[in-house]
Amino acid sequence: MFSLDWIYYAISWILLTWHSAWDAIGVPIGAVIGTNWAWILAIVFLVVTVRVILFPVFVKQIKSQRAMQALQPKVKELQEKHKGDRETLQKEMMELYRKEKANPLMGCLPMFLQIPVFLGLFHVLRRLDPAKSNKTLYGWTVDQFDSAATAKLFTAPIAGKFGSTAEELARLGANGTTVKIIAGILVLVMMGTTYLTSRQMILKTGWAEDPQQRMIQRLMLYGIPLSLLVSGAIFPIGVIIYWVTNNLFTLGQQQWVLRKFPPLVTNTKPGATTPRNPVQPAKTGGFLSRNKPAAQAPAAPTTPKIAGPKPGAKPTNPKKGGRPAKRQG
Numbered sequence: 001m002f003s004l005d006w007i008y009y010a011i012s013w014i015l016l017t018w019h020s021a022w023d024a025i026g027v028p029i030g031a032v033i034g035t036n037w038a039w040i041l042a043i044v045f046l047v048v049t050v051r052v053i054l055f056p057v058f059v060k061q062i063k064s065q066r067a068m069q070a071l072q073p074k075v076k077e078l079q080e081k082h083k084g085d086r087e088t089l090q091k092e093m094m095e096l097y098r099k100e101k102a103n104p105l106m107g108c109l110p111m112f113l114q115i116p117v118f119l120g121l122f123h124v125l126r127r128l129d130p131a132k133s134n135k136t137l138y139g140w141t142v143d144q145f146d147s148a149a150t151a152k153l154f155t156a157p158i159a160g161k162f163g164s165t166a167e168e169l170a171r172l173g174a175n176g177t178t179v180k181i182i183a184g185i186l187v188l189v190m191m192g193t194t195y196l197t198s199r200q201m202i203l204k205t206g207w208a209e210d211p212q213q214r215m216i217q218r219l220m221l222y223g224i225p226l227s228l229l230v231s232g233a234i235f236p237i238g239v240i241i242y243w244v245t246n247n248l249f250t251l252g253q254q255q256w257v258l259r260k261f262p263p264l265v266t267n268t269k270p271g272a273t274t275p276r277n278p279v280q281p282a283k284t285g286g287f288l289s290r291n292k293p294a295a296q297a298p299a300a301p302t303t304p305k306i307a308g309p310k311p312g313a314k315p316t317n318p319k320k321g322g323r324p325a326k327r328q329g
Contacts (some may be wrong), residue, residue, distance in 0.1 A: 004120070005138075011120035012138040014049055018042040021145070034099035034155035039148055043121075043158070043238055047245040050117050051253065057110050062257050064106035069122035069206065071100055104213055114246070118239070125236040139321065151238075158238035179237075186240040187232035193247035194222050195225040200251060204258050 004274070019042040051058075055213045074096060082089040097104060121188065124138065128149040133144035151158050157172045162183035169176050198220040208214045 004116070004123075006122040006125055007116050008138045011046070011117065011124050012140060014046050015042050015121075015124070015148075016139065016144060018049075019148075020046045035153050036147075036151035036158075039151035039158060040153060040241065043241050044245050046117075046121070047249055049248050051246070054110055054113055055253075057113060058253060059257060061106055061110055062254075064103055064227055065201070067100065067102040068104060068208065071096065071102055072108075072208070082191065104216075116283065118242070121242055122236070122239050124152050125159055125238040126241055128157075129168075129171060130165075149154075153237055153241065154178075154182055156237055158241070159236050161234060161236050162187065163233040183232075183237055183240065186237060186244060187228065187235075188234060190240050191225045191228045191248070193251070197247050197250045197254065198224075201256055203256075204254075205259060 019038050022041050023040040024027060026037075027041060030307075078089060078092045078096065082092060096102075125135070128145070130146070130149050132145075135142045140148075149157075149159060152174075155175070156179045157174050160169065160172055160174050160179040162180055162185065163181060164176070166174075169179060198217070202217055202221060210216060218260065235243070
């Protein structure tokens with residue numbers, strides 16, 4: 001049977017390393033404003049550690065999404081060509097993705113890679129029960145285990161959850177109402193920030209033309225945040241802190257990457273006018289335009305033209321002024 005112990009050891013090592021670092025710096029281990037900040041910061045910097053490791057993958061995700069966006073006109077053509085033939089359409093689109101080296105699943109890869117970290121933290125924090133007999137599992141010492149088990153956020157233990165039973169709360173020495181209030185607020189913040197991370201990306205890149213991609217976008221935008229309303233009740237408060245911190249980190253990271261690698265500008269509706277390049281001025285004749293604008297074209301010469309002879313009349317030479325009259329002799 002496949003064991004996930006290596007993940008639990010890795011998560012524990014990162015948490016304990018950051019906790020020791022904050023302790024060495026002088027961050028209070030005891031509760032200040034009902035909060036053990038050394039453990040809260042250890043969870044926050046677990047996020048920072050993971051995101052720094054996954055940053056190259058995140059950049060690949062952005063580039064893949066841009067590549068998918070650039071293929072939207074071709075995808076639209078295939079949809080029109082194979083309208084009503086879904087099987088052929090899917091084959092043609094997969095061939096297009098293969099030929100252009102675009103991966104429609106790359107957009108979800110960073111999230112999938114973080115699932116083991118999330119599950120590892122969930123398992124480690126769920127073990128923070130003073131009634132546990134084996135407190136030295138995954139590299140913890142007894143003192144570290146007891147310290148983490150009693151760590152709190154505004155008097156709510158980080159091992160507590162919205163759905164904690166009265167027995168679990170009693171072992172943690174927690175007030176049930178306080179835990180529900182803190183956990184409930186954090187769940188709502190978790191849902192909101194999860195929605196904003198997906199919305200930020202869709203606003204920048206637009207809705208996909210591919211039905212499969214559009215379905216994934218809708219799932220990310222609406223499905224996952226709504227599912228957290230139910231699943232958030234079983235998450236320890238420490239796990240929710242991790243999730244919210246991860247979302248805030250994602251919002252900042254996406255904003256930076258999207259500014260550095262702006263999304264392509266493409267038509268989103270059939271028959272829409274081609275949008276201008278955002279770098280080029282909207283008016284013709286700007287500093288990037290080689291053609292002179294019509295308003296700046298040279299005016300026609302204003303010198304009056306000499307009227308020509310009437311039809312049938314003999315031409316006259318204005319310089320000679322006609323022949324002189326013959327003298328009478």
